[in-house]
Amino acid sequence: MQINFYKYQGAGNDFILIDNRRNVVKCIDKQAVAKICDRRFGIGGDGLMLLENEPGFDFKMVYYNADGNEGSMCGNGGRCIVAFAKHLGIINDVTKFLATDGVHHAKISEAGNWVSLQMIDVADINNDGEAYVLNTGSPHYVKLTADLESKDVYNEGYAIRNNDTYKQDGINVNFVEKNGDGYFVRTFERGVENETYACGTGVTAVALAMAKHDHQTGTITTPIKVLGGDLNIRFDYDGETFSNIFLEGPAELVFEGEIAI
Structure with missing residues (x-):
């Protein structure tokens, strides 16, 4: 057909x-x-x-x-x-x-x-060592890193996605580096089982996790650069729940x- x-x-x-x-x-x-x-x-x-x-x-x-x-x-x-x-x-x-x-x-x-x-609203952000784990519609692992441009995202992301903790259900692995007023993000996606040029639920997870990491509250706007261009996340955070979360881009x-x- x-x-x-x-x-x-x-x-x-x-x-x-x-x-x-x-x-x-x-x-x-x-x-x-x-x-x-x-x-x-x-x-x-x-x-x-x-x-x-x-x-x-x-x-x-x-x-x-x-x-x-x-x-x-x-x-x-x-x-x-x-x-x-x-x-x-x-x-x-x-x-x-x-x-x-x-x-x-x-x-x-x-x-x-x-x-x-x-x-969706997000209330729970957990820790796995120094990384953050949360669900923004899909499960995500968020880890701050350095020299992200040269990082071996495929092999490092594959290893985390397939470790004993996450292998059964899988998880998306986001590596994050500060970039001006926002962040640069690269993501290994489960289901694709490779790095993608962008991940919407991933950059959303990064913005929320970094707000918690930096102890920010109020109305927050976070620009994020990915391999495929630029995205923007805006949301409210009262110290307990992230609400009015919007993912914006082309x-x-x-x-x-x-x-x-």
Whole structure:
């Protein structure tokens, strides 16, 4: 069966999107998703998303990791599917949609290439040695480091993601370095099992963890540089709970086409 797809990217985090409001894709197996996401034998992407109907919402986001498994929340994917919904004429400038971690609100610019996505509230940040561990829709490990540009993120991230603590469920590993008023972040993502150019839930986790690390409270804005560009996180922190968390950045259509599923 031939099906239309759209390729989007948000700060270098790239995704394959399919309009499934008519339930054209009734079932897609792990091997099919992995092949579609393969950069040599498929379209190539960090994940695949289905946009589906959901009563009470503008749409539902169904997300698959590049390894073919259905994934947890993807922040940059969430921003890209908002841009996709605008492209399809489902929404104008604001939306409410459902993802695996719950309800999300978002706003998109008139030009359609800048998306501000509200993330879930976060109350718990734990420590693993000097690192921080928290869930921003997906689980994250956040570690301050030096000389990040030259760090072997793949091997160091792989080792942490597959250690005795995290091997069974997996975790995304973020290495962080101070960068002016913000931070430079590189991320090893579970599900992709490699470094990606950006990770939305990851940079969100970094911003929250660094606010706790620096004992900041109030309304905070944190610019973050990733390999694929620049993102922004803004939130409120009262010393106990992080709320009104927004992940902001670009979301752009790369190309569209057809593929056999």
